[in-house]
Amino acid sequence: MHGLAFDIAHLLAGGMVVVSFLLLYQVRLFALINVFALHSLVLVLAVGWQATIQEAHHLYVTAGIALIFKAILIPTALHRIVRRLGIHRTLEVVGGVGLNMLAGAALVALAILVMLPVTTTADVLAREDLAFALAVVLLGLWLMVIRHNAVSLVIGFMSLENGLVLAAAGARGMPLAVEISIAFSVLIALIVIGVFLFRIRERFDSVDMQAMDSFREGRRR
Amino acid sequence: MNALGFLAVTALLIVPASATVVLMLAPGYRFGARLNVSAALLSLLAAITLLGWRPEANLYLRVDDFNIYLIVLNNLVSFTTSVFSASYIAHELETGRLTPAYLRFYHAMYQALLFAMNLALLANNIGLLWVAIELATLITVLMVGLYRTRAALEAAWKYFILGSLGIALALFGTILVYLAAQPVVGEGLPAMAWDQLLAKADAFEPALLNLAFVFLLLGYGTKAGLVPLHAWLPDAHAEGPTPISAVLSGLLLNVALYAVLRFKMLMSANSHALAPGPLMVGLGLLSLLFAGLMLYRRGDIKRLFAYSSIEHMGIITFAFGMGGPLANFAGLLHMTMHSLTKSAIFFTVGHIAQAKGTQRISTIRGLTVTHPVLGWGLVAGVIAIAGMPPFGVFTSEFLVVSSTFARQPLLALPLALGLLLAFGTLLWRLHGMAFGKPDSGPVAPVQASILPMLTHLALVLIAGIWLPGPLVAWFKNVAALLG
Numbered sequence: 001m002h003g004l005a006f007d008i009a010h011l012l013a014g015g016m017v018v019v020s021f022l023l024l025y026q027v028r029l030f031a032l033i034n035v036f037a038l039h040s041l042v043l044v045l046a047v048g049w050q051a052t053i054q055e056a057h058h059l060y061v062t063a064g065i066a067l068i069f070k071a072i073l074i075p076t077a078l079h080r081i082v083r084r085l086g087i088h089r090t091l092e093v094v095g096g097v098g099l100n101m102l103a104g105a106a107l108v109a110l111a112i113l114v115m116l117p118v119t120t121t122a123d124v125l126a127r128e129d130l131a132f133a134l135a136v137v138l139l140g141l142w143l144m145v146i147r148h149n150a151v152s153l154v155i156g157f158m159s160l161e162n163g164l165v166l167a168a169a170g171a172r173g174m175p176l177a178v179e180i181s182i183a184f185s186v187l188i189a190l191i192v193i194g195v196f197l198f199r200i201r202e203r204f205d206s207v208d209m210q211a212m213d214s215f216r217e218g219r220r221r
Numbered sequence: 222m223n224a225l226g227f228l229a230v231t232a233l234l235i236v237p238a239s240a241t242v243v244l245m246l247a248p249g250y251r252f253g254a255r256l257n258v259s260a261a262l263l264s265l266l267a268a269i270t271l272l273g274w275r276p277e278a279n280l281y282l283r284v285d286d287f288n289i290y291l292i293v294l295n296n297l298v299s300f301t302t303s304v305f306s307a308s309y310i311a312h313e314l315e316t317g318r319l320t321p322a323y324l325r326f327y328h329a330m331y332q333a334l335l336f337a338m339n340l341a342l343l344a345n346n347i348g349l350l351w352v353a354i355e356l357a358t359l360i361t362v363l364m365v366g367l368y369r370t371r372a373a374l375e376a377a378w379k380y381f382i383l384g385s386l387g388i389a390l391a392l393f394g395t396i397l398v399y400l401a402a403q404p405v406v407g408e409g410l411p412a413m414a415w416d417q418l419l420a421k422a423d424a425f426e427p428a429l430l431n432l433a434f435v436f437l438l439l440g441y442g443t444k445a446g447l448v449p450l451h452a453w454l455p456d457a458h459a460e461g462p463t464p465i466s467a468v469l470s471g472l473l474l475n476v477a478l479y480a481v482l483r484f485k486m487l488m489s490a491n492s493h494a495l496a497p498g499p500l501m502v503g504l505g506l507l508s509l510l511f512a513g514l515m516l517y518r519r520g521d522i523k524r525l526f527a528y529s530s531i532e533h534m535g536i537i538t539f540a541f542g543m544g545g546p547l548a549n550f551a552g553l554l555h556m557t558m559h560s561l562t563k564s565a566i567f568f569t570v571g572h573i574a575q576a577k578g579t580q581r582i583s584t585i586r587g588l589t590v591t592h593p594v595l596g597w598g599l600v601a602g603v604i605a606i607a608g609m610p611p612f613g614v615f616t617s618e619f620l621v622v623s624s625t626f627a628r629q630p631l632l633a634l635p636l637a638l639g640l641l642l643a644f645g646t647l648l649w650r651l652h653g654m655a656f657g658k659p660d661s662g663p664v665a666p667v668q669a670s671i672l673p674m675l676t677h678l679a680l681v682l683i684a685g686i687w688l689p690g691p692l693v694a695w696f697k698n699v700a701a702l703l704g
Contacts, residue, residue, distance in 0.1 A: 118428035119400070126400065137393060144386075153382060160389055167396045173408030174399050176348035180392065183352050187385060190359060 005053045009125060012046035013132040016166060017108060020139040023159055024104050025097045029151060032091070033078045036155045040070035043162045050129075050169045059169055062181045066165065069185045070158065078151060094146045104139055111135035129170030136163030158188055226276035230284065230343060232267035233292070236260055237336035244329040250314060250321050253328040254307040260332055261300040264339070268296040280410045283345030287699050291479055292342050294557055298471045298564050299335050301673035305568045306331070306464035308670040312575050313462070318368060327367060327462070334360045334468065341476050346413045347395050350480055354391070354444065357473060358384040365461035376456035383453040387443025391480075394436030398487070401429040415483065422490035430488060431495040437484045438500060444477035446531050447538060448508040458527035459580065463571030466523055470530040471564035475556055478534065482541060482703065489544075489704035501542030506635050508535030513642030516650075521580045522570055525650060526563065529606060532643050533559040539636065540621045541703065543628070549700035551620035554688075558613040558681055559606075565677035566602040569595055572669040582650060587659030596655050598674050603651040605681050607644045613684030 019039045026032040044067045051059030093100065115131035140160025144153055161184055168174055168181070240260035244253055271292060275284050284292070310327070313319045319327070334357060341353035362384065366377030402412040405424045411417045422430075443450040458466045481501075488497040512532035519525040537559070540552030573588065573595050574580045588596030605612035618640060625633040 114432065118426070118432050120426075130397075130400070134393070137389070141386075144382075150378075157382070157385060157389070160386075164389055164392050164396070167393060171396050171400050172403065173412075174396065174403075175410045175413060176346075176352070179352060180348060183355050187355065187359060187388075190362075 005049075006125060009046070009049055009053065010128060012042060012049055013129050013166060013170075015042045016046060016162065017132055017135050017139070020136050020143075020159055020163075021101065021104055023143055023155070024100050024139065024146075025093070027091055027093060029082050029091060029149070030079065032152055032155055033075050033082070036159060037071050037075040039159055039162055040066055040075075043166060044071060046166055047169045053125075054172055056173065062165065062169065065181050065185055066162075069188070070162070074158070074188060078154070082151060091147065091149055091152060094148075100142070100146055103142060107138040107142060108135040111138055123172070126170050126172060130167055133163045133167035133170065136160070136166060139163075154188075161188065223274070223276050226271060226274035226284070229267040229270040229274065230276055230282055233264055233271075233296070233339045233343065234336060236263045236267065237332040237339065240332040241329050241336065244325065244332060247325070248321075250310065250324040250328075253325060254303075254310060257328045257331055258300070258303045258307060261296070261303040261335065264335060265293075265296040265300045268293045278345050278416055280414050281346055281349060282343045283415060284343065286695070287482075287702060288342050288479070290553075290557070290695070290699070291475060292339065294560060295338055295342060295472050295475070296335075298560060298677075299338075299468065301676055302464050302467050302471075302564060302568075303331065304670060305467070305571070305673040306462075308668060309462070309464055309571050309575070312668070316575075319462075323367060327364065330360050330364055331464075331468075334364070334473075338472055338476050342479065345415050346410070347398060347415070347418070348413050350483075351388075351392055351395050354441070354476065354480060355388050357476065358388055358444065361457070361461075361465065361469060361473065364465045365457045367462055367465075368460065370460070372456075373460040376453075376460035380453040380457045383443060383450065387440045387450065389440070390436050390443070391440025394433045394440055394484075397429055397433035397436065398484070401425040401433060418487055419490055422487050423492060425491055425494075427491055427493035427495070430491055434484055434488050434495070434497055435500075438481060438497075438504070441477045441480045441484075442504060442538075445474050445481065445538070446477075446508075446534050447504045448511040448531065448535070451508065451511075451531050454531060455524045455527040458530070459521050459523040463523070463567055463574065466527070467564040467567035467571075470527070470567060471560040474530060474534055475560055478537060478556070481538075485541065486703060498542045498544050501538050502632065503542075505535045505537070505539030505542055506632070506639070508532065509539065509639035510535075510635060510642075513639040513646070516643055516646040519650075520582055522574065522582050522585060522654070523567075523580055525582065525647075526566055526570060526606075529643065529647065530559075530563055532639070533563070533606075535639070536618065536621060536636075543621075543625060543632075544704060545624070545628070546697065546700045547620060547624040549703045550696050551617050551624060553696050553699060554684075555614070555617035555621065558617050558684060561677045561681050562602060562605045562612070562614055565674045565681070566599070566606060568674040568677075569598045569602055573599065582654060584660070585654045586657035587655070589655050591659050594671055595669065598671065598678070600651065600655050601678050602674075603647055605678065605685075607647045608640060609644075611682060611685045613681045616685055616688075 019042055022035045026035055044063050047059055047063040111134040112131045115134050119127040119130060137160050140156050140163060143156035147153055147156060165181055237260060244256060247253055271284055271289055310324060337353050337357035337360060341350055344350040344353060362377050362381045365380055366373050399412055402418055402425060405421050406412040406417050446454040458469060485497045488494050508531050512528045516528050519528060537552050537555050540548045576592055577585050588599060605614050608614050608618040622633060622637060625636055
């Protein structure tokens with residue numbers, strides 16, 4: 001593997017982790033959606049670069065799907081939903097920005113500490129890619145934990161999923177990468193349609209998950 | 222002879238897939254219900270054919286000793302459930318809870334779910350397995366939200382978020398397994414095929430496998446409803462249509478557990494990897510005890526039995542975690558018995574909820590007087606699921622407890638405690654529902670099809686009294702395979 005190719009792959013995967021951090025502290029819904037589009041765009045570049053250096057042409061398909069779906073269609077749809085539902089207000093973040101950034105840094109450290117020792121036999125590229133991918137997955141999980149709003153929950157899940165696609169692209173010669181990314185796209189499309197069609201706001205008066213949670217067995221009927 | 226096996230495997234996938242398309246387009250719910258039953262019957266016949274004629278494995282699909290019985294069980298229960306569903310759905314249409322348009326969608330999704338589960342069980346490829354389970358998750362989410370009530374939407378949304386999270390974790394685990402296999406097996410599809418993985422598992426990097434198993438256990442464990450990842454399960458069971466509760470409890474949980482077991486086999490095949498047993502024993506006991514405690518306060522009849530499903534998944538996971546021929550045997554038997562009994566209970570509960578117009582336990586009293594068939598059916602089902610002789614669940618629970626006592630007496634204490642808790646609560650709840658003083662609620666008889674329920678209970682009863690020799694031999698064989 002020659003140095004530059006490796007460095008660029010490293011840069012792009014690391015870029016995804018940085019953008020994941022950006023997601024953590026966005027307090028406006030539109031900004032959150034835009035940063036997510038950026039996250040997907042970096043993923044497209046990372047997967048495209050992997051396709052070039054591994055000479056795995058099916059990965060271009062994966063990158064294409066990510067570009068059309070997650071960098072363009074889904075953010076546009078989410079923008080429309082937010083405008084239509086009239087929820088473009090500031091979001092509350094559990095715990096405050098400083099604490100969340102610290103927690104995020106701890107999660108990245110955890111990802112590296114977990115992944116690097118166990119992958120000593122894998123090649124360097126897959127190894128570092130995997131550590132970054134796990135960091136993105138954990139940060140996505142964390143984003144889902146600290147937000148209550150349904151739209152930011154969806155964005156947290158999608159950023160987590162971007163991490164998974166990064167991991168799949170980094171695993172050399174992994175078959176079914178295209179099929180898996182299609183399956184995920186369908187999943188996400190359904191989530192977004194769900195938010196829209198189920199008209200969560202109409203039914204629950206807000207897209208705040210806590211409002212939905214308070215509604216449980218025992219208090220019903 | 223292999224050609225017939227190949228045909229049967231193809232039929233298991235093609236029949237539900239094409240039925241989905243036809244049902245999407247076909248108007249009229251009567252026709253839809255009939256087609257649903259016939260398609261399920263065809264799949265069942267194909268599954269039975271596989272018992273005698275087994276095709277050779279390829280890189281995508283494979284029929285072996287382990288999955289064949291789950292395939293037969295899966296198609297048997299889907300067939301009986303489709304019969305139950307036909308009468309259940311007719312009543313829902315009468316009361317106006319569902320419209321014909323939704324019914325069309327419901328029938329199509331039922332077959333699509335059948336397709337996804339068959340694909341997951343037949344898959345010889347960990348990627349394909351993942352795609353199939355993801356598909357099954359999506360379909361059940363849509364089904365759970367079918368009634369479009371506030372509670373149903375909440376249940377569907379919760380299931381969606383937790384289910385997708387589980388699916389995501391499982392995918393990460395799958396990628397890690399591929400990475401562990403790739404240096405040994407080589408790049409591409411063979412490094413994802415079960416048979417290749419199992420044959421060469423000993424040479425895999427153990428640390429990578431350990432990490433993968435943790436992700437896989439958490440991921441597929443979410444789908445199997447193991448505590449602490451169970452939060453979606455009671456809501457999804459309570460708010461969806463009852464046939465779907467029956468399929469969820471009886472089949473989909475088994476499919477998720479099947480995935481965990483496959484990966485457990487992989488772990489056991491590698492002598493340096495972490496022993497997966499203690500993890501599974503821990504999660505199993507936690508689920509059992511938690512569900513045993515939660516059963517006590519349930520006010521909703523479907524939720525009650527949903528928690529009972531968590532309890533039984535706990536017992537099964539515990540048994541496989543203990544490992545060894547006897548415990549594995551008990552686990553396999555319990556998987557079968559639970560699936561048959563729990564779906565029979567949901568058939569009964571579905572008709573009871575329709576007859577009474579409510580799912581609240583406090584308003585369901587004295588069923589044996591007002592609705593003798595349903596009442597006594599519920600009594601038989603609950604006695605069976607609580608683990609009383611002469612039903613088959615007793616046999617398997619007894620085997621789990623006795624084999625644990627013999628090997629790890631300390632672990633048997635929490636196990637027995639959990640079983641007793643669940644036993645007591647279920648019988649106490651049953652007493653009010655079946656023998657309490659009937660109140661002035663509606664006593665209109667429902668046109669129930671009791672045949673599916675009777676078939677299941679009869680099978681469980683027969684298994685409790687006499688297990689056929691070939692079945693025992695087969696269970697023993699698979700138990701040895703599971704390690």
